[in-house]
């Protein structure tokens with residue numbers, strides 16, 4: 263049979279979660295919380311369903327939610343997006359990303375993707391006729407702006423960026439903003455900025471949203487997801503914001519793909535978002551989890567630099583093994599009983615690092631047991 267994605271592997275998250283089930287392992291692989299969302303949010307969902315908010319929402323998303331997102335972004339990053347023309351609700355960030363590629367990538371257009379990259383970007387670009395141009399991060403996982411600059415040419419349609427970064431847990435710094443601004447100035451390049459972990463950033467750092475920088479905001483589509491911020495990845499509600507000329511095009515495609523997003527969830531978020539306290543403590547919450555996980559490995563040969571953001575921590579296992587990362591991750595899952603994620607599936611360019619990703623969006627007792635199993639296994 264013909265395939266639009268020949269050779270596309272099963273997602274590494276499905277593979278490792280499947281292995282975790284098979285070996286009854288603690289699952290620190292896939293990126294979702296194992297604790298529940300706020301009871302208040304559940305009550306809001308219940309209330310909204312009982313009040314009859316159960317039919318199609320408007321294509322662009324319900325008005326109260328678009329208004330709250332506008333207020334929120336203005337409060338957090340100082341830019342006012344018009345709720346009617348510059349904001350659209352989506353079925354999670356994944357749909358926002360796919361629809362954005364669909365709307366703006368034409369056959370043969372080049373899209374710069376920084377690797378390692380979240381696994382949906384490159385297949386979504388290919389499915390929409392684009393040519394991904396992967397640029398690896400440096401060995402210490404910073405942006406190689408000279409290489410990015412030299413990849414830009416008249417066919418470059420987009421640059422995809424992601425901060426805080428999955429899988430690395432790194433974040434954009436001011437010098438990255440300066441370089442990105444210079445590189446895109448006087449071009450037609452559109453920036454797709456995946457900011458789903460915007461509220462999970464540590465050690466007093468501030469999230470540098472594209473929305474904060476007027477010159478970048480003019481050419482950016484900023485994508486976020488309530489799934490990460492409110493521990494509700496299964497609700498699949500996210501949004502995209504950007505200049506009205508782009509959102510108008512985005513809507514032309516959105517209306518024929520999902521058309522509208524879950525109504526009671528949108529209504530519930532519009533009420534829940536009114537209180538910023540509901541997300542302002544997320545940094546502290548996850549920083550404690552990061553530190554708790556890392557405390558088990560401080561004096562070991564499993565090396566790490568504490569994540570700057572997200573709920574992922576990278577560990578370097580080269581002092582323990584020279585195996586490739588997929589083999590090592592499978593061995594930890596099957597023999598230590600803790601499932602983790604190898605980094606190589608996040609690359610299409612050559613990569614032979616000895617690093618694994620651990621998700622710390624888990625209850626402390628699960629983190630402890632997962633860490634202790636790894637420590638015990640590696641010490642034998």
Ligand SMILES: Cc1ncc(COP(=O)(O)O)c(C=O)c1O
Nearest residue numbers: 354355356380428458487489500
């Ligand atoms: C960087 C990144 N972008 C997008 C998504 C997808 O978000 P959603 O579940 O809202 O589609 C994820 C989920 O893990 C992610 O890590």
